[in-house]
Amino acid sequence: MDALEPIKTPLLLAIVTLLVCGLAYPILVTIIAGVAFPFQANGEQVVMNGTVVGSYLVAQEFNSSIFLHPEPDNFSASGVDPTVTLAYAYSQVPRISNATGLPQSLLDGVISNQSEYTLFFFGSRYVNVVDTNLYLIKNYPSIYSKHVN
Amino acid sequence: MSALPYAVWLVFIFAAVIASSWLLSAYLFAVYTGRKGRLDRLFDPIDNFIYKVIRADPSKQMTGGEYFLALLGFSALAAALCFIILVAQGYLPLNPQHFPGLAWDLALHTALSFATNTDLQHYAGETTLSYFSQAAAIQFLQFASAAIGMCVAVAVFRGFSGKFSGIGNFYYDFVRSITRILLPASLVAAIVLVALGLPQSLGGYVTANTIGGGAQTLDIGPVASLVSIMQLGTNGGGYYGANSASPYQNPSPLTNWLEIGLMLLIETSMPFLFGRMVGNKREGHMLLIAAYAIYGINLVVAFVNLAPFGPGIEARLGAFSSIVWTVTATSTMTGSLNAALSAFNPVVIIAALMGMFIQAAPGGIGGGVMYLLMYVVIAVFIVGLMAGRTPEYLGAKILPNDVKRAVIAFVSHPILILIPLALAFSTGAAAVAGAGSIPNGFTKVLYEFTSAAANNGSDFLGTAGNTLFFNISTSIVVLLGRFIPMAVMLAIADSMLKRTRSSQGGGLRTDNLLFAGILVVSILILVVLTFLPFIILGPVLSLLQGYNGI
Secondary structure, X not given: OOOOHHHHHHHHHHHHHHHXXXXXXXXXXXXXXXXXXXXXXXXXXXXXXXXXXXXXXXOOOOOOOOOOOOOOOXXXXXXXXXXXXXXXXXXXXXXXXXXXXXXXXXXXXXXXXHOEEOOOOOOOEEEEHHHHHHHHXXXXXXXXXXXXX | OOOHHHHHHHHHHHHHHHHHHHHHHHHHHHHHHOOOOOOHHHHHHHHHHHHHHHOOXXXXXXXXXXXXXXXHXXXXXXXHHHHHHHXXXXXXXXXXXXXXXXXXXXXXXXXXXXXXXXOOXXXXXXXXXXXXXXXXXXXXXXXXXXXXXXXXXXXXXXXXXXXXXXXXXXXXXXXXXXXXXXXXXXXXXXXXXXXXXXXXXXXXXXXXXXXXXXXXXXXXXXXHHHHHHHHHOOOOOOOOOOHXXXXXOOOOHHHHHHHHHHHHHHXXXXXXXXHHHHOOHXXXXXXXXXXXXXXXXXXXXXXXXXXXXXXXEXXXXXXXXXXXXXXXXXXXXXXXXXXXXXXXXXXXXXXXXXXXXXXXXXXXXXXXXXHHXXXXXXXXHHHHHHHOOOOEEOOEEOOHHHHXXXXXXXXXXXXXXXXXXXXXXXXXXXXXXXXXXXXXXXXXXXXXXXXXXXXXXXXXXXXXXXXXXXXXXXXXHHHHHHHHHHHHHHHHHHHHHOOOEOOOOOOOOOOXXXXXXXXXXXXXXXXXXHHHHXXXXXXXXXXXXXXXXO
């Protein structure tokens, strides 16, 4: 009888659990996710002209005044919240309008259309900054194209 | 806006959770009592193969002591494997970002914290852990610790019930918890979460050239598979340092409420399972009503003061959802966060602390219902004293030894919080972690040790807690906070197993609303009397001094 005998079963169980739950399970989820939902599984990447320019789910700097800006770093808990409150989005409309010449009412409409509720049909409203800027780039290419690399 | 739609929303969510949990409990009953079902054709060969590999005889009944030693030995070895993986990370595969191994004290703290279902994190996963570590160390322990919680609950149920020949076999309960409950449920939840936007990849971080001309790293990885077991198993340790505030862990209101449901699902089904196993479903219903009544009180406390919020709330989630999440994560011992705790009014922190002091509303996976039964033993004893009757529960006499043991389990909690809290301030260790001030710093350190002792895992300190003092002290606290109550409750269950049961029910009835009320009042009196000074010195003082956050 060897010295490992009393701990043999718990040790073997730990190793089996590690192999099944710590390796087989995440790899299985990765395979299924990659086949069924490749866009989400790879972080919802935004691709323009063949290159990855960011993610729909991660805030990025839009330092030109023609764009909607995210909250400054660390205003949210994550520091990379891609969304802003509706009020914060509206507050930027005069600046964007000045820089682009687009009428404020049009920009207000774009932001309102892009907004969603935190509780689906009530609660506070928020706007995805990346989505909104991509919408502007797509619909007003004459203004935005020179700012897109 | 009026509070009504919010209240209606919560009622809808809880109704959906309770209905799902009730359905789940029938399946759990079949799993743990070995009742034959159609799924056996799939699972029996898998389980039998595992029993053979690990050389266990699943039909052998264990005593409470044997059961406890088996789960303790398993936990220690599982933690040791995790520790080795974390310190050797630099030499292991699936490390595209080339992260080096962890320092020994951080690795020890992480291994013990995850092995005890606590998940305090003194690191940020996306800049510290390789894919291999996130999977083979973290997700492995999240499954293992959740399964152990369920095993202990079921063993305790068998002892209390008196309808079983023994409290069961640890290996039988553990293997079935993993293969028949946690793995299938996590797999389904993970796929749904991917569909809703969570990443799941092993291909390395992606570099993006942003529209504004900068560079950005998209830190994707096996996120969904981790988040599903982290929430279902009330673990709470996230893939990212920002936990579920991170948009990759919680991208939308839909994922937010789904993840809240996952936190509650299994622990809400445990009282139903208890009712089925003791042969009187109403006994289980009363435990659930008591647990949800206290959970409801915690939620009300969190919304008492609606002063404006500090920065630290995600715009896509909003303040209401963040508060409900925080109270749920601390009432269930999950401890995941979707906002910065510093954003909240002190009343939210009071509600969170109450959840972690009580540990049973509805509590962590398996652990919550175990603590409910601990409170039942104490409550039945107190009522017995007042009414001048011998205390009884489920027809069995509650003996002085049972009450002594239950009190040991209860009292260990404040002791495990108070001693290290005093040490942190007397040695100056709190100041080193930037939390030396009264009252706000006191609240942060109180919160840290309460979270550790309750095996919750939410914390204020975060990476600031990565000091030798906090790594070692919370490692000791998570161990004792986990295993003392388990040992004690298994001992009570063991001694109740063969106790004679009276059928005429001469004692206090425990399957009616009156008893649920007595239980709620007993729990609140016990907990408030014990912890009031802590709360007053911390968040209440912050509130009185006019702070809007801590």
